Amino acid sequence: MALNTLALKLDKLTIKFGGLKAVSDLSIQIPSGAIFGLIGPNGAGKTTVFNMITGVYKPSAGQILSFGRPIQGLKPYRVTQAGIARTFQNIRLFKDLSVLDNIKIAMDHNPSLPKIGFFSSVLQSKIYLGNEYNKEEKSVEFLEIFKLGHRARTVARNLPYGDQRRLEIARAMATNAKLLLLDEPAAGLNMQESRDLRETIRMIRERFSLTILLIEHDMRVVMEICDRIAVLDYGIKIAEGTPSEIQKHPLVIEAYLGRRAKDASKLASKT
Amino acid sequence: MELSHKLLAIEKMQVKRSGLTRNLPWLVALAVVWTISGFATPLVNAYYFSIVIYVGINVVLAVSLNLVNGFTGQFSMGHAGFMAIGGYTSAFLTTSLRSFYPTLMSHPFAEQGIFIGALIIGALVASVAGYLVGLPSLRLKGDYLAIVTLGFGEIIRVFLLNIEAIGGARGMPGIPSLSSFGWVYTFALITVFVIARLTVTPIGREFLGVREDEIASEAMGVNTTQAKVRAFVIGAFFAGIGGGLFAHFLSYLNPSTFDFNKSFDIIIMVVLGGMGTITGSVIAACLLTVLREGLRSLQEITHIDFRMIIYSMILILMMILRPNGLFGTKEIWEFLPFRNFKQKKKSP
Numbered sequence: 001m002a003l004n005t006l007a008l009k010l011d012k013l014t015i016k017f018g019g020l021k022a023v024s025d026l027s028i029q030i031p032s033g034a035i036f037g038l039i040g041p042n043g044a045g046k047t048t049v050f051n052m053i054t055g056v057y058k059p060s061a062g063q064i065l066s067f068g069r070p071i072q073g074l075k076p077y078r079v080t081q082a083g084i085a086r087t088f089q090n091i092r093l094f095k096d097l098s099v100l101d102n103i104k105i106a107m108d109h110n111p112s113l114p115k116i117g118f119f120s121s122v123l124q125s126k127i128y129l130g131n132e133y134n135k136e137e138k139s140v141e142f143l144e145i146f147k148l149g150h151r152a153r154t155v156a157r158n159l160p161y162g163d164q165r166r167l168e169i170a171r172a173m174a175t176n177a178k179l180l181l182l183d184e185p186a187a188g189l190n191m192q193e194s195r196d197l198r199e200t201i202r203m204i205r206e207r208f209s210l211t212i213l214l215i216e217h218d219m220r221v222v223m224e225i226c227d228r229i230a231v232l233d234y235g236i237k238i239a240e241g242t243p244s245e246i247q248k249h250p251l252v253i254e255a256y257l258g259r260r261a262k263d264a265s266k267l268a269s270k271t
Numbered sequence: 272m273e274l275s276h277k278l279l280a281i282e283k284m285q286v287k288r289s290g291l292t293r294n295l296p297w298l299v300a301l302a303v304v305w306t307i308s309g310f311a312t313p314l315v316n317a318y319y320f321s322i323v324i325y326v327g328i329n330v331v332l333a334v335s336l337n338l339v340n341g342f343t344g345q346f347s348m349g350h351a352g353f354m355a356i357g358g359y360t361s362a363f364l365t366t367s368l369r370s371f372y373p374t375l376m377s378h379p380f381a382e383q384g385i386f387i388g389a390l391i392i393g394a395l396v397a398s399v400a401g402y403l404v405g406l407p408s409l410r411l412k413g414d415y416l417a418i419v420t421l422g423f424g425e426i427i428r429v430f431l432l433n434i435e436a437i438g439g440a441r442g443m444p445g446i447p448s449l450s451s452f453g454w455v456y457t458f459a460l461i462t463v464f465v466i467a468r469l470t471v472t473p474i475g476r477e478f479l480g481v482r483e484d485e486i487a488s489e490a491m492g493v494n495t496t497q498a499k500v501r502a503f504v505i506g507a508f509f510a511g512i513g514g515g516l517f518a519h520f521l522s523y524l525n526p527s528t529f530d531f532n533k534s535f536d537i538i539i540m541v542v543l544g545g546m547g548t549i550t551g552s553v554i555a556a557c558l559l560t561v562l563r564e565g566l567r568s569l570q571e572i573t574h575i576d577f578r579m580i581i582y583s584m585i586l587i588l589m590m591i592l593r594p595n596g597l598f599g600t601k602e603i604w605e606f607l608p609f610r611n612f613k614q615k616k617k618s619p
Contacts, residue, residue, distance in 0.1 A: 077491075092490075108493075175491055
């Protein structure tokens with residue numbers, strides 16, 4: 001596998017908070033076009049990994065390469081401009097802005113669109129207006145891909161929960177991302193919404209030839225859509241493989257699924 | 272689906288209607304200002320005239336502060352400081368030019384030109400100060416930022432108090448009285464124009480993003496530091512203009528004018544009008560300026576100074592009845608009952 005076909009390569013990534021090693025020596029390789037799952041019990045360090053990739057935290061050691069380019073230590077907005085976008089565990093939309101404006105803010109930094117100067121913008125020159133029109137057209141296109149076109153003028157806070165999740169993904173995609181990091185996209189969704197989400201994720205991967213790294217607790221989602229899964233426990237990668245391999249992996253069962261199942265069966269036998 | 276296509280159609284129409292046509296209403300407004308300035312100014316009594324001028328200056332100050340406080344969500348309490356810098360700088364330029372080159376300043380056109388130049392230089396100096404305050408303040412949020420900017424305003428005041436060249440505590444008398452109705456309202460229009468237009472551009476959308484959610488903005492590729500500094504610099508620029516207009520209307524400057532009470536006055540206008548609404552700030556600036564003077568007549572009837580009591584009561588009532596200010600984050604036309612799609616879209 002050539003280096004530049006790897007959408008993301010984490011090489012011995014470590015971060016310490018004081019004396020605590022939140023993530024240690026994590027190495028992951030995600031080939032371009034894959035859907036990669038990152039799972040693990042609560043507090044295992046999954047979101048910390050996301051925060052390191054996106055530049056919110058600075059890793060204590062190790063390297064992060066995206067399409068062959070080192071990105072560790074970059075500011076979050078630079079990471080985004082390098083083609084990595086993310087969603088958040090607790091939705092972070094621009095709540096008081098319209099759905100369309102949410103997309104536009106992301107689109108403003110899409111490197112495929114030209115930037116217009118201050119005076120040209122304020123005086124609303126033809127170039128500026130044309131550019132804004134293009135942006136609007138593209139934004140509406142995006143919204144329709146995500147089935148939010150009819151909501152364009154709705155204030156984001158008034159959207160149903162499932163739509164908010166979808167809007168967050170749409171907004172991340174509008175930054176022209178090649179690698180999408182989804183932090184628990186199915187959290188709080190009902191069955192139908194969760195099904196829609198799986199469809200959406202598959203659809204955008206095809207459509208944008210996207211690579212996705214996904215944190216998720218909903219095992220149905222993870223097992224169904226991920227090509228490969230890595231399992232974290234106490235900041236250490238304990239297993240990596242295809243969904244079926246992970247389901248059978250003894251360490252995973254012990255650390256994550258099995259222990260709970262045993263407890264549950266114990267409880268069940270007692271009663 | 273249908274809605275979004277309708278939306279695009281409107282946008283397309285607006286692209287065609289571009290250039291001069293889009294800016295024409297503003298030019299007409301400018302022409303109206305100068306017509307009124309030419310015909311009506313001598314007819315109005317001096318006291319009412321001064322209220323009208325203060326309304327204009329307060330519009331400049333309130334709208335520019337709203338860019339920082341309302342649109343970008345950075346609670347700044349140092350607006351009077353920027354105003355002082357702009358005021359003193361421009362006043363110093365015009366007064367010293369007048370004393371060194373009296374012949375130059377006696378020519379009306381040269382005088383007006385120098386006045387505008389001095390205003391802009393004052394505003395630029397103020398925006399440099401805005402940059403300097405903006406930078407260290409960026410790590411701070413909410414209350415902490417408010418305190419730092421408050422402190423900054425006081426530093427400016429004390430600094431001015433100790434410069435002998437501009438009169439120190441005695442103040443600076445004899446500033447040429449050049450702020451005519453025409454100029455004050457021209458700059459009020461320019462301020463409203465630039466800031467209203469800015470808020471719908473990508474630069475302005477960054478401000479809104481920072482206000483709504485800084486972390487999310489950064490994850491969307493917004494350089495939040497740059498956005499905040501920009502807001503501070505632009506806000507300070509227009510505050511400097513406001514200060515210059517103020518100085519050249521009153522003909523006298525004193526550092527104590529620019530204490531934190533002045534900053535509060537402007538903040539009250541912004542909060543009362545609604546954070547993040549330009550028409551709200553404009554209307555609140557008019558209302559409050561007129562109200563403070565209007566209550567004087569009440570004092571004449573009752574012989575008791577109720578002014579500040581009533582003024583404060585109105586503010587308290589306002590905040591109870593409409594906690595988000597008069598208009599919240601909406602513009603006035605968003606309240607019109609017959610608004611259609613086009614009016615709903617912000618198109619200042």
